Amino acid sequence: MLSPLLERRSVRRFKSKPVSRKLLNVMIRAGQRAPTSCGAQFYSLIEISDVRKRKAIIKITGRNRALESAPVWIFVCCDAVRPAMMFQMLKIDCHLGEITRLIHGLIDASLAAQNMVIAAESLGLSSVFTIYHWKALGEISRLLRLPAGVLPVLLLCIGYPDEKPPLRPRLSTGTIHHENRYRLPTRQMLLRDYIKSNRSLVRMSYFGGDVRDLAQHWHRKFRTEEMVSREKKLRMELRRLGFLPNKL
């Protein structure tokens, strides 16, 4: 009963076998059953089946195995446009501020996305979330014809798995679980967790290229120089898409 939750791995190599419309519809239905703020469903799903569109997206995000092998691509997006249209149609004086859109949208979209992931697992399929498109939100938005107020959050790739990677390590429960108040873990706890995770990832041959350990892996992903400029670009794009105000 719990294995779709406890045994899930992100899979990045899929068989070419297509996923039936019937199974896809079950996954989408599962996504829609996720909790949603005030029943408003601040999200939309955009399935990408058009081969030319896929190629254009890969050109923007860069080549990678998950996108290239997955038979199903679904962008899970925050959507504040459809709720606003609904409010207008009903002639109710409602408003969604930019930060409210971002928060409600990200929560609703993520909850629905995770239900789809677990549905896929339960049906013998596998999946991975990719976020490569975040580095080019503007271009992706144009390609998907997104109006301001719609934000592509996760690109969910689904298919029949063609690999079975080991379960990846996680921090120990004591490190993330607090009682009644927040307490930072001690350096010792954190170091122990790091050593354990890193050892396990090295054993799994998780790192590729010239990355030797988890510290280096994180450094590649979050290095200050790049993050500062990425953050700046992100602010600009989110402002343009209506998920950050022009002024704070």
Added chain:
Amino acid sequence: MLSPLLERRSVRRFKSKPVSRKLLNVMIRAGQRAPTSCGAQFYSLIEISDVRKRKAIIKITGRNRALESAPVWIFVCCDAVRPAMMFQMLKIDCHLGEITRLIHGLIDASLAAQNMVIAAESLGLSSVFTIYHWKALGEISRLLRLPAGVLPVLLLCIGYPDEKPPLRPRLSTGTIHHENRYRLPTRQMLLRDYIKSNRSLVRMSYFGGDVRDLAQHWHRKFRTEEMVSREKKLRMELRRLGFLPNKL
């Protein structure tokens, strides 16, 4: 296999029967198995068992049946502090900008939270997310001793259900599902969805007090006047908590 996904309801009335530590640990483990950006786990869980603390929280959020009856309360929080501590310990030059924290944190926290919800369902338990604390982020943060960089997102209430509400309506799949590009639903589609949802909610006696329909319900939740001031306060608090920059 799919029923924990397809049959989940938000439950707001729980039996007093306690939930065993063993089951709670399974739920937390399921939460940790959710996908997480670069394996960094940008979240923390704060379980609230202290009765005085619970009372203080209810005093802030207002009384409500879910909080008053649930034996388990867990705040699922964005956490950018522990990853930063990890980066510092490893002496890697990494940085998380405010918007990056907010986005990665909200996604990671929501994915983990939804896995916990589905684990609860699979174990015969029920749950509901509450977000009443968002209206008083500052006070809640002080009460939980959250440092800047930790943001309480969802308060997950778990317990044995003492009610079985009907499945709530959702928009039709055609309204939220797009192919290859975004297309707004027609007014007709939206109106049909609205009428169907509203009729079903009225039949379920979903609305209380003087709220008669879904339009009125949404108006209460998102009315312009209140949202404008709430948004302003939200910006201020998120800035203070390190999830929005001081300037855009």
